[in-house]
Amino acid sequence: xxxxxxxxxxxxxxxxxxxxxxxxxxxxxxxxxxxxxxxxxxxxxxxxxxxxxxxxxxxxxxxxxxxxxxxxxxxxxxxxxxxxxxxxxxxxxxxxxxxxxxxxxxxxxxxxxxxxxxxxxxx
Numbered sequence: 001x002x003x004x005x006x007x008x009x010x011x012x013x014x015x016x017x018x019x020x021x022x023x024x025x026x027x028x029x030x031x032x033x034x035x036x037x038x039x040x041x042x043x044x045x046x047x048x049x050x051x052x053x054x055x056x057x058x059x060x061x062x063x064x065x066x067x068x069x070x071x072x073x074x075x076x077x078x079x080x081x082x083x084x085x086x087x088x089x090x091x092x093x094x095x096x097x098x099x100x101x102x103x104x105x106x107x108x109x110x111x112x113x114x115x116x117x118x119x120x121x122x123x
Contacts, residue, residue: 017054018079019063022105024052026070026077029108040069076105 027037038048041062050056058066067074080098107113 012054012057016057019077020052020054022077023066026072030070041065
């Protein structure tokens with residue numbers, strides 16, 4: 001007789017809620033409605049609303065599709081603390097990287113972002 005393993009559903013974490021907030025911010029930044037994003041994803045308005053509110057977790061594939069639709073890098077949709085290198089502890093370098101990432105996320109002008117990218121590549 002086969003044993004059926006029942007995995008308990010994983011709970012939504014603070015990182016999941018943070019991702020939802022960043023998705024909402026990115027969507028609004030490009031002037032897209034929640035309904036427009038839902039249609040482009042082939043999902044219901046309610047499902048995307050749950051993603052943005054952090055009620056439901058967003059799968060990796062769906063997150064990649066959202067980033068593509070909103071024309072943002074997928075890592076732009078991760079809270080900075082979720083991207084921190086947990087192996088080395090909280091070093092000054094890690095704090096600096098996190099601060100730079102946070103500041104870059106606040107820039108809405110594509111020309112300014114391109115200029116910053118050029119500066120960073122140069123140094």
